[in-house]
Structure formats: structure tokens, C-alpha cells
Amino acid sequence: MGVQLVNSHLTNKANDSNDLVELAQQIQMADTFVHATAKNKLTAIAEQIKALQEQAKNVLEEARLNSDLHHAACNMVKKPGAIYYLYKRPSGQKYLSLLSPQEWGSSCPHTFIGGYRLEVDQSWTPVENISEKDNESELMDKILHSGLALTNT
Template identity: 60%
Template sequence: MANLVEMDTSPGGFELVNPYRTNKVDSMDLVELAKEIQKADTFVHANVSNKLQVITEQVRFLQEQARRVLQEAKENADLHHVPCNFVKKPGNIYHLYRRPSGLKYFSIISPQEWGSTCPHEFQGSFRLEHDQSWTPENKMDARTNDQLMINKILTCSNTLSITMGK
């Protein structure tokens, strides 16, 4: 239903010549006004729905990111608890093996260095990063490339901030 503005016979203290003539409402005008209000309501609803859809997609994306972060944290923690007989140093690659008993351990000897005399089942190679995370061998090149790009961005950013600060 369309709401009309109340009729004021003296707007701002000025008497209208003929308030009934100036405030005359045609029934067709009311129908058009109601249609316009209904159309506006439909557009507002569609606009809000579209914005909420975007937010819903962002929430799903963030949930997936959080799931991946938690999964990576668990994998990193598990690898940090794998026994070894040496001090692990960032930047080095370590090789994970599993004994027949199921016990896993890290070695600095790769499967290629063992050759056919490898005593245990090879599980994978991992590089210990400077942030204490582990990178599997199949992702090392991508991680290195990402780090090079980050370093370039940081270098450009530092140059810009030094230049702009002068």
C-alpha cells in the first residue's frame, strides 16, 4: 500500500490558494505509485540478496583457507615430532623413512644415496623452512618461486617507502 504525505493547508505558514486542487489525487496515480514502490522493493531485495551471496562465497573461501591452515599445522607438528639423530636446520632437506614396525624417522641420506640397499620404506623428502614449516619435495620449486616474488615485492616496497619518505 502506498503512503501519502499528509495534507497541510498552510505549508510553512503560507495559505494555499486552493489546497484541494493542489493536493488532488487521481486513483490512477495511486496505482502507479504503488507499482513503483513494489518495483523498488523488488530491486532492494535483489540487491541485498546479491550482496549476501558474495559474503556467503567469501565465508566459504575463508572456511576453506582455515581448514587448509589447520591441516598444514597438523602436518608440520607431526613432522616436527618425527625422531632423528641430528639437529635439524632450516634450509636443509630431510628424508622421511618408515621401519617395518611403523616407526618413522628422518635421515639426511636420500633414497638415491642409499641405492638398492635402502633399509626402510621411503615416505618422502621435506625441506625445513626458516619459519619452521615443512615443504614437501613436490612443492619446493613453487615455494622457492613464491619466496623470490615476495622478496622482489619487499625490495620494491622498501625502495618506494625510502624514496617517498625523502
């Protein structure tokens, strides 16, 4: 006679030889659920890692662009909020100008690369993204304002 795992008096069940089989099935089902739960959590973590890797890639690309623009030749003091236009000379030298290709007209002397606005934090926003950046900034200002209003009451 072996050791009884389930006390039939405490469970109000008659002693049955199927008790061990049921217990084994419950353990097996629990193991299956534990495995599925762990797998789902690991999948969620893997997706977060991929998203973070993509964000890191974007941060590095943005930093490279910002650095390139700050290192471009420029004969003026750069001011946040102003739009600058990047050109490339035949020698390969890149420089910033306040004149857009439209202002140059047909007499534009060098290859136009792109237009950028210098931000207060010294980052650069491509001209085609300015509207989106401004909308995002307005939304953040509203959130900050409403958050500050909540803390002041």
C-alpha cells in the same frame, strides 16, 4: 476524501488517480531491487566463508604435517634450508634422514614417505613444492623491496 500522498502542485502534475498505483509500483520495484542486492551480497559473503573454511582446513592440515615432521625421530640438529627424508620402520616409527631413496639405492631399509625442506619459520615444504615455494618467495621479496622503495622516497 483521504490523505493525498503526492502534492500535484509541487510535482507539476495534474492530480491523477493513477498516482497511487504508480507509487505502489515504484515501491514494489524498489523492494525487488533491495531483495536482489541483499541476496547478491549474501551470496558473496557465503562464497567468502567457503573460501575461508577451505583455507582453515589447509592451515590445519599443514600444521598437522609440520607437527608430525617435528616429532619424527631425528639424530641430528635440523637446519633451515636442508632437505630431510621421512621414512617409516616396520614398527611404525617415523624418522628423518639426510639420505634420499636414490642415495640409499636398492639397500633402502625402510619405507620412504616423502622429502621435505625445513623452512626458516620451522614449517616444512614437500620436495615437489619447493620450486613453487621459492618462486612465491621471490615474488614476495620483490613486492617488499618495491614497497620499501616507495616508502623511502
